[in-house]
Amino acid sequence: MDFSFAERMDHIGTEGAFEVLARARALEAQGKDIVHLEIGEPDFPTPANIVERAARAMREGATHYTPASGIMEVRESTAAYVERRTGVKVPASHVVLTPGSKNILFFALLSLVNPGDEVIYPDPGYPIYHSLINFIGGKAVASPIRERNDFRLDIDELRSLITDRTKVIIINTPANPTGGVLTKEDCVAIAELVHERNLVVISDEIYGRLTYGTDHVSLFAQDGMPERTILMDGMSKAWAMCGWRLGFGVMPEPIAKKMDTLMINTSSCAAAFTQWAATEAFESEESDAAVTAMVNEFHKRRDVIVDGLNAIPGFRCHRPQGAFYVFPNVEETGWNEGELAKTLLEEGGVGVLAGTAFGDHGKGYIRLSYANSIANIEKALDRITSHVASRHPVHS
């Protein structure tokens, strides 16, 4: 049957990680051994005390609808957590809880962007930015993120992209796919710029707890920013809770009210027991210790993977200070990134993503996630080394 799909579906993109994961699973079903470095998901279990808090909540009857923006006590707990992290006084009415932080992004764009309005987003960047901007009819304007600038946004370049139609700027620090982090000076300069041009910022700080040898600088926390920023964060990465689906946003109250309406019209609310589990994540020392242990382990893995990749002829890998991704340049291998990623999965037994899955400026790069054990990372490094040494590049 011809469903003659709505025209808007021509404008939505996808996330390469999910597609590569599906292909990797299909290969595994055929008996192939794959090392998964394609997925952006911590391999650690959710800390046991958080699981127990959710189980208790369920036993105590937290199995019903909640208010659309979240249970008030949980919003208060979230506000207090953000306040502790950023030093910014956050009223609970500015907090919205959604099933995953992706919804904060979607709802923010739906609330603010009219067809034709320009939204500046990082390239390479999380592919959902570009996808959703296009989906809602906004004009996506790529802000290049370059290795020579340590994968930090270039403020002068950002300034040059702003026009009278610019409505929103999306900033992501620490960043997917590069692991780049913004400095205090960067954040101050961005804050000044958006003030001057009267813009709204979506600040995606979901990897904010995952930094190595440096502290996370929150753009939301800069002078004047809480009045014009939608802080996007969630449980997925820091507490290894991807499958729980809980994100949170902090934003000016008028925007929070729009999000409440959008929640009423879509999910109704985030899962009740998941919300209670978040209070345990925010408030208990045990959860904090678990995050610290995960961060220490990611730090070790980062060094193993960066050193290992730099030892492969033709690879050049920057040492990122955040998230759990590396973004090596592979041009000197003679491979193009798409073919390398494809053959590594199909023949080499390693799942990675082509840099171009994150935008045109990812050309020449691949992304590897080090949310996997050191043993598996070492196995992957061996496989990549022999693949590159033995297999001649193909170009489509």
Ligand SMILES: Cc1ncc(COP(=O)(O)O)c(C=O)c1O
């Ligand atoms: C930069 C970035 N933002 C947001 C998300 C979405 O996270 P979630 O919807 O699980 O909260 C991801 C997930 O990979 C991400 O990499």
